[in-house]
Amino acid sequence: xxxxxxxGNAAGTVRAVDGISFEMDPGETLGxxxxxxxxxxxxxxxxxxxxxxxxxxxxxxxxVNNQDVVSMTSxxxxxxxxxxxxxxxxxxxxxxNPVLRVGFxxxxxxxxxxxxxxxxxxxxxxxxLQRVRIPSPQQRAKDYPHQFSGGMRQRAMxxxxxxxxxxxxxxxxxxxxxxxxxxxxxxxxxxxxNRELGxxxxxxxxxxxxxxxxxxxxxxxxxxxxVESGPTRQVFDHPEHPYTWSLLRSVPRVDERRHERLIxxxxxxxxxxxxxxxxxxxxxxxxxVDRCSHEEPPLAxxxxxxxxRCWVLMRNVSSQAQALKT
Amino acid sequence: MFPRREVTRGTLVYAFQRLVLISFTAVVVSxxxxxxVHQLPGNAxxxxxxxxxxxxxxxLHHYHLDLPWPxxxxxxxxxxxxxxxxxxxxxxxxxxxxxxxxxxxxxVTLGLAAVLVTIGVGxxxxxxxxxxxxxxxxxxxxxxxxxxxxxxSFVWAFLLILLTVSGxxxxxxxxxxxxxxxxxxxQIPVPALALGLPYAAIVARLTRASxxxxxxxxxxxxxxxxxxSARVVILRHALRNALIPVATILGPLVTGIITGSVVxxxxxxxxxxGQEFVTSILSRDYNIVIGVFTFxxxxxxxxxxxxxxxxxLLDPRIRY
Numbered sequence: 001x002x003x004x005x006x007x008g009n010a011a012g013t014v015r016a017v018d019g020i021s022f023e024m025d026p027g028e029t030l031g032x033x034x035x036x037x038x039x040x041x042x043x044x045x046x047x048x049x050x051x052x053x054x055x056x057x058x059x060x061x062x063x064v065n066n067q068d069v070v071s072m073t074s075x076x077x078x079x080x081x082x083x084x085x086x087x088x089x090x091x092x093x094x095x096x097n098p099v100l101r102v103g104f105x106x107x108x109x110x111x112x113x114x115x116x117x118x119x120x121x122x123x124x125x126x127x128x129l130q131r132v133r134i135p136s137p138q139q140r141a142k143d144y145p146h147q148f149s150g151g152m153r154q155r156a157m158x159x160x161x162x163x164x165x166x167x168x169x170x171x172x173x174x175x176x177x178x179x180x181x182x183x184x185x186x187x188x189x190x191x192x193x194n195r196e197l198g199x200x201x202x203x204x205x206x207x208x209x210x211x212x213x214x215x216x217x218x219x220x221x222x223x224x225x226x227v228e229s230g231p232t233r234q235v236f237d238h239p240e241h242p243y244t245w246s247l248l249r250s251v252p253r254v255d256e257r258r259h260e261r262l263i264x265x266x267x268x269x270x271x272x273x274x275x276x277x278x279x280x281x282x283x284x285x286x287x288x289v290d291r292c293s294h295e296e297p298p299l300a301x302x303x304x305x306x307x308x309r310c311w312v313l314m315r316n317v318s319s320q321a322q323a324l325k326t
Numbered sequence: 327m328f329p330r331r332e333v334t335r336g337t338l339v340y341a342f343q344r345l346v347l348i349s350f351t352a353v354v355v356s357x358x359x360x361x362x363v364h365q366l367p368g369n370a371x372x373x374x375x376x377x378x379x380x381x382x383x384x385x386l387h388h389y390h391l392d393l394p395w396p397x398x399x400x401x402x403x404x405x406x407x408x409x410x411x412x413x414x415x416x417x418x419x420x421x422x423x424x425x426x427x428x429x430x431x432x433x434v435t436l437g438l439a440a441v442l443v444t445i446g447v448g449x450x451x452x453x454x455x456x457x458x459x460x461x462x463x464x465x466x467x468x469x470x471x472x473x474x475x476x477x478x479s480f481v482w483a484f485l486l487i488l489l490t491v492s493g494x495x496x497x498x499x500x501x502x503x504x505x506x507x508x509x510x511x512x513q514i515p516v517p518a519l520a521l522g523l524p525y526a527a528i529v530a531r532l533t534r535a536s537x538x539x540x541x542x543x544x545x546x547x548x549x550x551x552x553x554x555s556a557r558v559v560i561l562r563h564a565l566r567n568a569l570i571p572v573a574t575i576l577g578p579l580v581t582g583i584i585t586g587s588v589v590x591x592x593x594x595x596x597x598x599x600g601q602e603f604v605t606s607i608l609s610r611d612y613n614i615v616i617g618v619f620t621f622x623x624x625x626x627x628x629x630x631x632x633x634x635x636x637x638x639l640l641d642p643r644i645r646y
């Protein structure tokens with residue numbers, strides 16, 4: 001795919017997602033990481049062709065099982081959404097309909113698609129709730145969302161997402177609104193589902209730790225662009241883009257580098273309607289050279305399967321220079 | 327659209343408490359009216375057709391009007407306890423309770439039809455305006471709503487009578503002839519429209535605002551992401567939630583429809599409680615006046631109770 005999503009208003013057009021391109025294999029786990037406003041969620045919503053007004057997908061294509069989502073008819077879209085690709089959202093407290101029973105909301109997801117008939121849809125609700133480890137699912141199916149805790153609601157959302165056995169599950173910040181122990185449980189659950197059902201997962205998060213615990217591949221986004229991508233271990237152990245490097249330095253680690261200070265990334269994420277020229281990260285970059293401010297670097301291969309969008313690359317920055325900035 | 331919900335013990339207890347309160351309110355209201363009416367100068371028989379002194383005394387005695395009012399009040403309360411509202415002062419021998427029961431049936435029929443107009447027209451306009459926000463559909467519906475509630479129902483009544491009764495007759499050369507009055511089913515819609523339109527406009531504005539709010543909620547996005555059709559997303563997921571704030575105005579609205587029916591029934595010659603209310607005052611049939619007030623008090627109470635009992639059906643988070 002090669003995706004561009006724009007938001008137009010009277011003041012002009014803003015590119016929330018600018019020429020993103022990636023591929024996924026069946027059963028793969030991909031993490032998308034970046035600050036708020038970097039285009040993570042818009043990428044996810046674009047995959048479902050569910051970009052909110054006044055946004056629109058202005059270019060590119062999204063191929064899922066060899067079908068282009070952008071050019072689908074509305075009835076194809078209905079079958080595709082929640083069928084081939086399902087999505088779970090950040091805030092489980094508000095993502096379930098408060099006036100409908102949890103079991104019904106899961107059943108409804110199946111009734112809207114043709115994979116299961118009416119009877120099967122009814123029968124599958126309890127096993128699905130069981131699958132996401134909701135205790136006494138028989139009774140819980142009859143409950144309303146307000147009778148569920150936050151963690152249980154997110155489990156119910158996952159059950160709803162899995163209802164039609166999608167080939168891809170997009171989880172947009174699925175653990176951000178939950179407390180830490182529940183976060184770990186939800187991640188564990190997603191990992192199991194990926195292993196046992198072979199469901200591919202796109203996990204969107206600003207949390208590097210969450211991504212590295214689940215995803216084999218990671219994509220770092222900045223200002224609607226991919227700035228670095230590659231196998232998670234590779235990228236996080238040897239970041240080549242200064243933004244990835246700074247992002248990792250801002251996260252506390254238990255295992256190593258205990259003596260290092262945590263640093264924050266200076267400055268603010270850029271205003272998408274007034275992007276700087278050249279590399280979009282250069283105003284906040286510690287390692288910029290002249291070229292950065294007037295010429296935008298392409299996404300280029302820097303190691304096996306690893307790509308970065310940078311003129312400098314962290315491997316060319318001496319460790320003394322790196323240390324000075326920490 | 328409404329999944330079945332079990333009636334809880336709490337709901338029954340709540341309904342019972344409210345019924346007791348409503349009866350109490352009806353007694354208090356009618357007592358105030360009773361005392362008020364008995365403080366008025368003159369009596370029901372003082373008219374231009376003067377009765378002879380003997381006849382008047384006999385009549386006063388028949389209605390216990392020769393007793394001091396506290397004593398009459400006790401007698402009246404005793405009657406009320408048996409559901410007996412006494413006898414008409416104008417039509418000797420006419421029992422008020424069965425008369426008003428017959429009329430209340432007419433008024434409730436008209437009222438329910440008006441509520442149907444209110445909710446039907448109001449909600450459809452509101453939903454349409456919301457899902458076509460900032461298009462000509464929205465502007466037309468919103469303008470119609472402003473006109474709707476700026477025009478009082480008696481004006482609507484005149485306009486509708488002009489349109490349906492004389493208008494249809496003139497335009498079709500008498501082929502379509504709409505008759506005002508009561509007794510035939512086709513006579514219900516026009517007064518129901520007149521009564522319901524101003525309130526329908528209020529419901530339309532509220533539904534629009536409420537829908538616009540709900541459409542942006544996360545659970546509506548979830549519904550879209552599930553691949554549900556627009557119809558299901560709008561009706562089942564958005565409207566169900568948008569109705570909750572709209573239901574809050576149903577109470578005062580139903581009360582408004584009940585009081586509004588006084589004028590509408592009179593204009594359309596509908597033999598309901600509202601018409602009786604007007605004629606009984608004009609003919610100084612005080613016993614009926616008191617009876618009508620008692621019925622109205624109970625009716626307003628029951629209508630509000632019905633609305634309150636709808637809440638838990640709309641929103642499972644509400645329990646009594």
